[in-house]
Amino acid sequence: MPRHARKKSSTRTYHIVIKGADRQLLFEEQKDYLKYLDILRYYKEKFHFQIYAYCLMSNHVHLLIQHSAEFTLESIFRPINTTYAGWFNHKYQRTGFLQDGRYHSEPVENVSYLLTVIRYIHYNPTKAGLEKAPGSSYPWSSFYEYQNGVTDLTDTEDILGLFDSPNHFFESHIDVHSDDCIDIHKIKIRLPDDVAQSIIEENCNCNTVTDFQKLSLSDRNKYLVLLHQKGLSIRQLNRLTGTPRGIVQRTIINT
Secondary structure (H helix, E strand, C coil): CCCCCCCCCCCCEEEEEEEEHHHCCCCCCHHHHHHHHHHHHHHHHHHCCEEEEEEECCCEEEEEEECCCCCCHHHHHHHHHHHHHHHHHHHCCCCCCCECCCCEEEECCCHHHHHHHHHHHHCHHHHCCCCCCCCCCCCCECHHHHHHCCCCCCCHHHHHCCCCCHHHHHHCCCCCCCCCCCCHHHCCCCCCHHHHHHHHHHHHCCCCHHHHHCCCHHHHHHHHHHHHHCCCCHHHHHHHHCCCHHHHHHHHHHC
């Protein structure tokens, strides 16, 4: 099944979300966060994009970027994701996918929504209970750069120039719980079939459709539920396990 085309931004500005596969951690210690930021710096210079806000949470990343006409989002994030995943897997001696499918992107078309997304991104640690207010204690957010005048990664001047004074920027972050942006918990990303097949092999020890069909009825039902919880769609379960779609649906609903 072909992937749905991404919505394009006329301003080439996007809110990007990258999730850990199966909600696993993308960052386990301070060095991991620092490595990811180093990778962002490298590719930002290489691909000439701007970063207006970021927040690195333990199992997902928020970025607000504006890319140039010269490079596409895909050409930017493919090497970013691949480079970090390769480094992370080597460090922790693991194999398999680190990120959950493709990154999620939302177009940002005007200044009003741009500022809404910035506030939303900076408020992530507060909503997660990691700090009392943006900038109070959580270090892996661009709010720190706005707060301390550091500009080695975030293009803070472009955003601060939209306000009468820096104080007005910080005042805009007070009581923003009502900001409505893409929610990490509501994102449903369809797994590519090669990723789905790998999940089947890892969890069920089945390399082919025939292997899955040889399972006992109880094991088959147990694995169908497990695989659906790990992100495989009903159609993928139908195609990749050889189980009729109706049986897949009934098994998932009734379990």
